[in-house]
Amino acid sequence: MIDENISTYVVAEPILVAVDNVIFGFDVEEEKLKVLLFKRKIEPFAGHWSLIGSFVQPHESAVAASSRILTEFTGLDDVFLEQLHCYSSVERDPEDRVISIAYYSLIQLGNHRKELVEKHHAGWFAIDEIPGLVVDHKQMVGDALSKLQEKARRRPVGFNLLPSKFTLPQLFKLYQEIYRQPIDDRNFRKKILATGLLTKLETKDKTSSKKGAFHYQFNKAKYLKFETEGYDIVFH
Amino acid sequence: MIDENISTYVVAEPILVAVDNVIFGFDVEEEKLKVLLFKRKIEPFAGHWSLIGSFVQPHESAVAASSRILTEFTGLDDVFLEQLHCYSSVERDPEDRVISIAYYSLIQLGNHRKELVEKHHAGWFAIDEIPGLVVDHKQMVGDALSKLQEKARRRPVGFNLLPSKFTLPQLFKLYQEIYRQPIDDRNFRKKILATGLLTKLETKDKTSSKKGAFHYQFNKAKYLKFETEGYDIVFH
DNA sequence: TTTATAAACGTAAATTTAACGTTTATAAAT
């Protein structure tokens, strides 16, 4: 099959298409942003750390493939999942020509099925302790973090990384981890409360202080209403 | 070939991979942001308007493919070209399974080779007068405009759409076209000059007023220096 | 009763944004 719309000689030769998933989780105890990685069992790169990926199936969209492996490794569905970038350099895979469509996702660490992670020889790595990764996966992690930072600046995506009930100090530490820089806690508190998207609860979390920190919930319905109205928030 | 890293049965079946290009140009006379489209000569969708695309070749990256057809249709290289999104829904092409990696590019309309556009039965369409397009290409144009708006808010990409010497009224009208809303001209002028990225020339453009408007040039070297220093601009 | 500490609350200066009005240069009309 030749594409006659193009004057230079062009062929339509199928290429292997994979997805890779940068799965972010926030460890509330350690106050660390982490990424799920797994140790490859098969060649190429058996024994090396890698993002979680799969080939896109003939009757499957890329996002469906990404979602499929996310569920397989975490037991979760209905998760924040967004396309990152398509990586297509010719030399990226030493064996075959494979392009990879990378996705990033935000999950609640407490909700995922840890036995699935173990079963797949996978593990969570703090964002500043990522080991060497196969091919361009390190690049993907870096790009995903940049994209997450950009996204978090304008959209309340942080809540996808926290349990449904969380405290302001937890939210604050999460944003510091995402932006990878210190934030003024008083200004952060004011700004995040000013959005009107948080519902304060009566209960407190006393695990990290004597005084205890009030629980909050993210008001997703209110946010969705704002979003349809073209509401413009800047979080940082 | 079966991917044993994944427990469910997964095959590695190659897929046709295309690129499609949303090529933006700014018509200084008409003060309109335009997109380059062409009328398909071959099936599927012969006779329908389409973005300019091609299959990714076996030894070619996606960005190289995008750049190749951009050059073929405009005669330009060394152009602003950025990945937009990879579209991969199963039903998007009625004949084969084809995924498409979309790119968007910004060119100087005055510099391109118009005879190439004619030769390919292509033409420039104002952003608000785009005809019906094949498959998901209308979606791509919309997504590209959103991305351009986002990009233009934080990076001085508008200059890629103007001749090297331009006037402030031209720049102002370009940004109004990109954002698709009226902007206060006095605030715009102040903000854009405050970046320090514009060099005022002695000469004037008298085509659109008696008084004439001073020519300016974009100081790219200064911008690149700023960018490496993590300089943060907001244009709108 | 005191102490230590995370959590919560508060304030004021500096900066930025938004919304306007005014002056200037010049060709064309009178």
Added chain:
DNA sequence: ATTTATAAACGTTAAATTTACGTTTATAAA
């Protein structure tokens, strides 16, 4: 020669936001 029309260029001020801090509170443990 003078007036007129008009795009281009310049200027001002109030409101809103951001930044950079200091202070108070609740509570368990000493």
